[in-house]
Amino acid sequence: MMLRDASNITSTHRRILMATTLGWIFDFYDFVLFTYLMIPMSKQLHFTTGQTAEAIALSLMFTGLGGIFFGFVSDKIGRKPTLIITITLYSIGGILMMFTHTYGWMIFARAVTGFGVGGEWGVGQSLLAETVPAKLRGRFGAVMHSGLSVGIILAYIVGAFVAPHIGWRFTFGTAFIALLIVLPVLFSIPESDVWQNRGTGKIARVPLRLVFEGKTPWFALAALILMTLEFTGYWLLTTWFPTYLQTQRHMTIGHSALWLILLNIGGFLGYTSTGFIADRYGRRKVLAVYKIIEAAAVIPITLFWTGNTAVLLICMFFIGFGGGGTAVVGPIFNEVFPGPVRSTLSNSVFNIGRGLTFFMPLVVAALAATVGFGTLLSTASIFFVVMAILVWAFPETRGKVLTD
Numbered sequence: 001m002m003l004r005d006a007s008n009i010t011s012t013h014r015r016i017l018m019a020t021t022l023g024w025i026f027d028f029y030d031f032v033l034f035t036y037l038m039i040p041m042s043k044q045l046h047f048t049t050g051q052t053a054e055a056i057a058l059s060l061m062f063t064g065l066g067g068i069f070f071g072f073v074s075d076k077i078g079r080k081p082t083l084i085i086t087i088t089l090y091s092i093g094g095i096l097m098m099f100t101h102t103y104g105w106m107i108f109a110r111a112v113t114g115f116g117v118g119g120e121w122g123v124g125q126s127l128l129a130e131t132v133p134a135k136l137r138g139r140f141g142a143v144m145h146s147g148l149s150v151g152i153i154l155a156y157i158v159g160a161f162v163a164p165h166i167g168w169r170f171t172f173g174t175a176f177i178a179l180l181i182v183l184p185v186l187f188s189i190p191e192s193d194v195w196q197n198r199g200t201g202k203i204a205r206v207p208l209r210l211v212f213e214g215k216t217p218w219f220a221l222a223a224l225i226l227m228t229l230e231f232t233g234y235w236l237l238t239t240w241f242p243t244y245l246q247t248q249r250h251m252t253i254g255h256s257a258l259w260l261i262l263l264n265i266g267g268f269l270g271y272t273s274t275g276f277i278a279d280r281y282g283r284r285k286v287l288a289v290y291k292i293i294e295a296a297a298v299i300p301i302t303l304f305w306t307g308n309t310a311v312l313l314i315c316m317f318f319i320g321f322g323g324g325g326t327a328v329v330g331p332i333f334n335e336v337f338p339g340p341v342r343s344t345l346s347n348s349v350f351n352i353g354r355g356l357t358f359f360m361p362l363v364v365a366a367l368a369a370t371v372g373f374g375t376l377l378s379t380a381s382i383f384f385v386v387m388a389i390l391v392w393a394f395p396e397t398r399g400k401v402l403t404d
Contacts, residue, residue: 002193003131004402012190016131017140019185020124021147023087026178027120028151029158030094030113031059035239036159037168044168047103053365055106056239057358059114060231064355066118071347074119075340079127080191082119082343087182089116094175118355121330122347129334129342130194134401135279137335142275142327149267149320152238156260194339194402210338211345219336220345222393223329227353229387230326233380235357237298237319240364244373249305259316266317270324282398283328284391290325291388293318295381302378322384335397342402 003012038052066086074082093113100106125141132140163171210216241260270290278286297318300311333346364376 002197003190004133004194006133009132009136013132013140015185015189016127017143019083019182019189020128021144022178022182022185023083023120023124024144024147025151025154026087026175026182027090027117028148029155029178030090030175031117032152032155032238033094033159033171033174034059034097034110035242036155037163037171040163041100041106041168045101045103045106047106049365050362051103051106053362055110057360057362058107059110059117060235060358061355062111062114063118064352064358066115067122067347067351067354068118068344069115070119071122071344071351074123074126074343074347075195078191078195079123079130079343080186080189082123083127084183084186086116086119086123087178087186090114090120091175091178092116094172094178097172097175098169100169100172118351119347122333122350123343125330126334126343126346127192129331130192130402134399138279138283138328138331138398139272139275141330141334142271142273142278142324145327145330146268146271146324149264149271152264152267153261156264210341213338216336216338216345219394220349222390223333223336223345223349224353226329226387226390227350228356229353229383229390230329231354231357232360233383234323235360236364236377236380239360240368240373240377244377248373249307259312262313263316263320266320267323268320270321271327272324274324274327278328278331279398282396283332284394284396287325287328287391288388290322291384291391292322294322294325295384295388297322298381298384299378302374305374332391332394332397334402335400336394339402 003010006013034056038047038055041047042049042052070082070086073085090113093109093111093116096109096112097106100109124144128140128144129137158171158174211220238260241263245259274286274290297315300306301315329350330346333349334342337345364373367376
């Protein structure tokens with residue numbers, strides 16, 4: 001019996017969920033930690049705002065490249081070995097940041113990190129989609145995606161409360177923890193039996209012609225636009241919210257961390273609830289409603305800031321909660337793309353969309369002084385509303401059985 005045909009959740013399903021979620025947690029932990037540590041690092045090494053923005057941009061660009069490469073590798077050699085490679089690579093990138101003394105080294109380290117990070121989400125989502133029962137795919141995919149919030153909260157805690165005591169170099173070195181925690185779990189899980197049952201041995205043939213057949217190219221284009229919108233809005237908020245709260249709203253680094261932790265508590269609850277609701281009522285409705293909630297919550301604390309603590313708390317929570325709607329994209333992508341190129345397309349559209357936002361840090365750095373952080377951050381709501389509309393370009397795939 002295949003794993004997806006099990007009548008009940010087994011310990012193997014739980015280990016697969018743990019492995020993929022942990023990998024995704026440390027993926028975002030590293031990325032967000034950099035946004036906190038770039039301030040003390042820049043002061044010590046005399047990097048300009050433009051240079052750190054370029055490092056973020058390059059890292060995002062390499063995330064897109066890594067997404068394409070590792071998606072193809074995953075369809076070729078399997079999900080499990082690809083995840084082992086990616087977690088090792090992005091952990092090495094984090095460790096390399098410990099030894100930064102020059103701008104060139106920082107760029108190199110962030111490129112390594114970005115390339116490794118690009119392989120994590122799509123491969124993990126494909127592994128889950130192919131091994132869990134169809135009726136539970138939405139909630140498993142959402143639980144994995146909720147690791148994003150856990151990773152961000154962890155990064156805020158470490159960046160705000162640990163880094164001041166041990167320094168930014170040793171804080172970057174905590175990337176090694178990811179290897180110690182995640183690799184043993186990854187080695188304990190089986191390969192996707194759906195991938196193995198294609199009967200191709202250890203190395204599979206990846207028929208890229210499937211990318212251009214039927215409705216697949218249109219779904220891929222819609223998925224790419226969807227993720228570009230998501231990450232444009234997302235990186236606007238998460239990359240620059242700490243700076244916005246500290247510089248324009250005059251909060252301390254500790255206070256801004258607390259508000260952002262609340263945002264990601266909302267995100268965690270949003271991600272996990274999304275999966276259960278999507279498995280019952282469908283993928284598209286959930287994403288649309290949640291994204292409208294997120295868009296509405298952005299406006300009061302960017303364009304209409306009053307300093308009212310209660311308003312700030314409520315809006316931060318609902319920005320995170322509404323963002324949880326994005327958790328359904330993993331199940332959607334894996335349910336609409338053909339099996340032999342499932343990971344290639346899922347990982348590519350997710351991470352190319354992520355990588356295409358490389359210009360946003362540069363735009364914000366260039367315009368913040370004249371336009372203001374609040375106005376720039378408020379534009380994220382536009383992207384979220386468009387996402388709520390665009391999701392209807394996909395068919396409803398709730399309960400679909402993956403046969404290839």
